Amino acid sequence: MKIYRAKNYDKLSEKAASILGAEVISNPECVLGLATGSTPVGAYGYLKKWYRMGLLDFSRVKSMNLDDYKGLEPDNEQGYYYFMRKNLFCDINIKPENTHIPDSMEPDSEKACSDYERIIEESGGVDLQLLGLGHNGHIGFNEPGEIFEKKCHCVTLAASTVEANKRFFERAEDVPSQAYTMGIGTIMRARKILLLVSGKEKSGILNQVINGPVTPKVPASVLQLHPNVTIIADEDALSEA
Numbered sequence: 001m002k003i004y005r006a007k008n009y010d011k012l013s014e015k016a017a018s019i020l021g022a023e024v025i026s027n028p029e030c031v032l033g034l035a036t037g038s039t040p041v042g043a044y045g046y047l048k049k050w051y052r053m054g055l056l057d058f059s060r061v062k063s064m065n066l067d068d069y070k071g072l073e074p075d076n077e078q079g080y081y082y083f084m085r086k087n088l089f090c091d092i093n094i095k096p097e098n099t100h101i102p103d104s105m106e107p108d109s110e111k112a113c114s115d116y117e118r119i120i121e122e123s124g125g126v127d128l129q130l131l132g133l134g135h136n137g138h139i140g141f142n143e144p145g146e147i148f149e150k151k152c153h154c155v156t157l158a159a160s161t162v163e164a165n166k167r168f169f170e171r172a173e174d175v176p177s178q179a180y181t182m183g184i185g186t187i188m189r190a191r192k193i194l195l196l197v198s199g200k201e202k203s204g205i206l207n208q209v210i211n212g213p214v215t216p217k218v219p220a221s222v223l224q225l226h227p228n229v230t231i232i233a234d235e236d237a238l239s240e241a
């Protein structure tokens with residue numbers, strides 16, 4: 001694991017965007033695995049800025065998002081497709097048909113997940129997967145459990161995840177209880193992984209991810225076994241590691 005200590009959130013975002021941007025420049029047809037949550041928003045801001053400056057071209061890039069809530073309409077403001085459009089896709093030249101996310105409106109979980117796994121495989125696989133870190137160590141929506149899930153699957157969200165994500169919804173009861181997510185295996189098959197972690201409240205869990213045992217009770221700890229992982233974290237997040 002390469003660990004990059006950023007002075008603050010802005011520096012973290014700039015460094016993350018520089019790694020994503022370098023991937024796009026060196027491989028204009030790359031497949032980027034993208035993440036939602038508040039952490040990557042700053043990096044997306046830099047990508048948009050560098051696109052406007054003419055430095056980046058996304059016309060042949062494909063994207064695969066990690067996860068989405070089950071049952072939210074694509075234009076629901078809390079859905080992850082809406083999030084991606086608002087925070088990145090609307091302001092760069094990525095083609096809508098090249099952007100992929102689990103089908104939140106497909107009620108048949110097995111179909112939604114096997115379709116998504118196939119789309120990822122047929123794309124040739126993810127070149128660079130961007131990840132945030134949940135407060136309980138989740139990546140995508142892979143919640144702590146007894147095993148590492150190999151493939152895309154439907155999860156029932158942990159109470160702490162519903163609690164953490166309710167800030168985005170009008171009422172706590174509006175947070176969907178289930179989501180479709182890439183599996184740990186799906187994530188681990190990415191050629192490169194970039195994990196972003198910001199803030200003091202993630203310092204304890206980040207320490208477990210880096211220094212603790214590899215265990216499905218801390219899903220992100222599996223990244224210790226990946227041959228090409230970069231963690232970019234700010235000083236607050238690294239304060240216990």
Ligand code: GLP
Pocket residue numbers: 035036037038039040066067131132133134135139140141161165
């Ligand atoms: C959600 C997403 C994760 C994300 C996590 C952390 O649960 N499914 O992919 O990493 O939130 O979000 P934040 O960056 O807002 O702390």
